[in-house]
Amino acid sequence: MSDGFEIQYPGNALGNAAPAPVTPRDVPNRGGDQNPSGAALRQQFADAIERVDVVWGVTNVYVRPDRVLDIVRWLHDDSSQRYDYLSDVTAVEYRDLEAPIEVVWHLRSLPFRRELRLKAQLPKNKPLEIASVWSIYKCADWLERECFDMFGIRFIGHPDLRRILMWEQYREGFPLRKDFPLRGRFSRAEQLRQALAANPEARYSMEELSIADAFEDLPTDMRKRLKGGERTGE
Amino acid sequence: MGLTPRPEHRVVEYNPSSQEGWVATKLDFLVNWGRANSLWPMPFGTACCAIEFMATAASRFDLARFGMERMSFSPRQADVLICAGRVPFKLAPVIRRIWQQMPQPKWAIAMGACASSGNIFDNYAVVQGIDTIIPVDVYVPGCPPRPEGLMYGIMLLQEKVKSERMNDKTIRAEMEPDPKSKLYIPPPVIDELSEPFGNSVHQTRSGL
Numbered sequence: 001m002s003d004g005f006e007i008q009y010p011g012n013a014l015g016n017a018a019p020a021p022v023t024p025r026d027v028p029n030r031g032g033d034q035n036p037s038g039a040a041l042r043q044q045f046a047d048a049i050e051r052v053d054v055v056w057g058v059t060n061v062y063v064r065p066d067r068v069l070d071i072v073r074w075l076h077d078d079s080s081q082r083y084d085y086l087s088d089v090t091a092v093e094y095r096d097l098e099a100p101i102e103v104v105w106h107l108r109s110l111p112f113r114r115e116l117r118l119k120a121q122l123p124k125n126k127p128l129e130i131a132s133v134w135s136i137y138k139c140a141d142w143l144e145r146e147c148f149d150m151f152g153i154r155f156i157g158h159p160d161l162r163r164i165l166m167w168e169q170y171r172e173g174f175p176l177r178k179d180f181p182l183r184g185r186f187s188r189a190e191q192l193r194q195a196l197a198a199n200p201e202a203r204y205s206m207e208e209l210s211i212a213d214a215f216e217d218l219p220t221d222m223r224k225r226l227k228g229g230e231r232t233g234e
Numbered sequence: 235m236g237l238t239p240r241p242e243h244r245v246v247e248y249n250p251s252s253q254e255g256w257v258a259t260k261l262d263f264l265v266n267w268g269r270a271n272s273l274w275p276m277p278f279g280t281a282c283c284a285i286e287f288m289a290t291a292a293s294r295f296d297l298a299r300f301g302m303e304r305m306s307f308s309p310r311q312a313d314v315l316i317c318a319g320r321v322p323f324k325l326a327p328v329i330r331r332i333w334q335q336m337p338q339p340k341w342a343i344a345m346g347a348c349a350s351s352g353n354i355f356d357n358y359a360v361v362q363g364i365d366t367i368i369p370v371d372v373y374v375p376g377c378p379p380r381p382e383g384l385m386y387g388i389m390l391l392q393e394k395v396k397s398e399r400m401n402d403k404t405i406r407a408e409m410e411p412d413p414k415s416k417l418y419i420p421p422p423v424i425d426e427l428s429e430p431f432g433n434s435v436h437q438t439r440s441g442l
């Protein structure tokens with residue numbers, strides 16, 4: 001990665017003889033062709049793979065939460081896998097109180113035209129923590145922030161884990177959790193009061209404004225305001 | 235609303251019993267005529283209603299016929315704030331500040347069900363009507379309102395402008411929010427305004 005970009009064409013690892021991609025038809029709900037990466041993962045990380053199944057044509061690999069980083073790194077780096085594109089990081093909570101929360105990574109291998117879905121299950125009775133894949137995919141930054149904002153899952157190793165959709169001092173909880181009431185926890189007037197107390201101009205960190213280097217040259221009042229990020233709001 | 239007959243000629247008239255003289259009323263008439271026919275809108279489009287607002291401003295419906303051809307994307311040169319779309323809580327301080335930056339005289343139109351009442355988005359993220367943040371003059375119902383609907387709202391606003399009096403000090407007074415709560419409506423009123431209604435009362439607190 002450090003020695004510049006290498007242009008990737010979709011399917012360029014398959015060779016010129018590879019058939020052109022077709023839209024799959026009559027995909028079964030369960031079962032069907034498994035992504036070869038599933039078997040490869042089983043071989044490579046036998047103890048860390050819990051289950052592999054195929055749902056609507058996409059292979060789901062359930063992995064042990066503590067091994068996620070190794071597995072994703074291997075999928076990204078190994079020359080037979082080359083998952084170079086992370087399309088999403090998200091989470092699922094089921095209505096069942098006992099069921100664990102699932103963190104989901106959608107990986108795409110452009111050279112091999114493969115799609116893989118990794119899942120890790122986090123039991124609810126333990127702190128919701130999992131390794132961040134930011135060191136491998138920089139795009140995981142905002143995806144993991146959103147996941148943290150909505151579900152309260154802490155991504156260990158994330159450089160700047162703050163809320164992204166809700167404002168920073170939002171303190172009603174994590175909106176996509178099943179125990180979160182649809183209208184929020186506070187009364188409308190209280191929600192409005194807290195929202196109006198936020199300072200819309202101090203919402204960005206200095207890095208986001210790209211002025212971190214020039215911080216010392218800023219006027220004093222601006223420096224004071226930016227120092228705490230949005231935490232100056234209330 | 236559309237069925238109500240439109241009152242005709244609600245312009246300022248000379249009323250001998252009032253203390254206003256002929257000159258003042260005629261001046262009112264002139265000033266109001268000028269203001270009503272050159273309202274510069276500040277479009278605050280946040281969602282799908284903004285698309286309909288664009289259609290209203292474009293050639294087929296042509297908002298310019300009402301003296302509104304100049305969209306003012308700076309609040310400091312705007313007369314009327316048209317909020318087209320839903321406003322999430324995170325945008326509440328933004329629209330409040332835009333409103334405070336607009337110079338008097340100023341008016342506000344809440345376009346569409348979302349801006350007027352929150353619409354179906356009776357959830358944790360959406361402001362239940364922008365009238366809880368800024369004072370609103372005209373509400374345009376619809377999801378989205380047709381361009382004709384918005385124009386009807388604008389014409390109602392023009393009539394409101396035309397019936398203003400210079401010696402009425404109350405209409406131009408800037409509303410200052412309560413410094414502690416930053417709200418200008420008392421909290422119980424806001425809670426009552428944003429009470430769930432219709433279908434949404436059944437979407438009660440999550441069962442878990």
Ligand code: SF4
Binds near residue numbers: 318320345
């Ligand atoms: S009122 Fe309807 S059209 Fe307008 S912003 Fe809301 S959902 Fe969109």
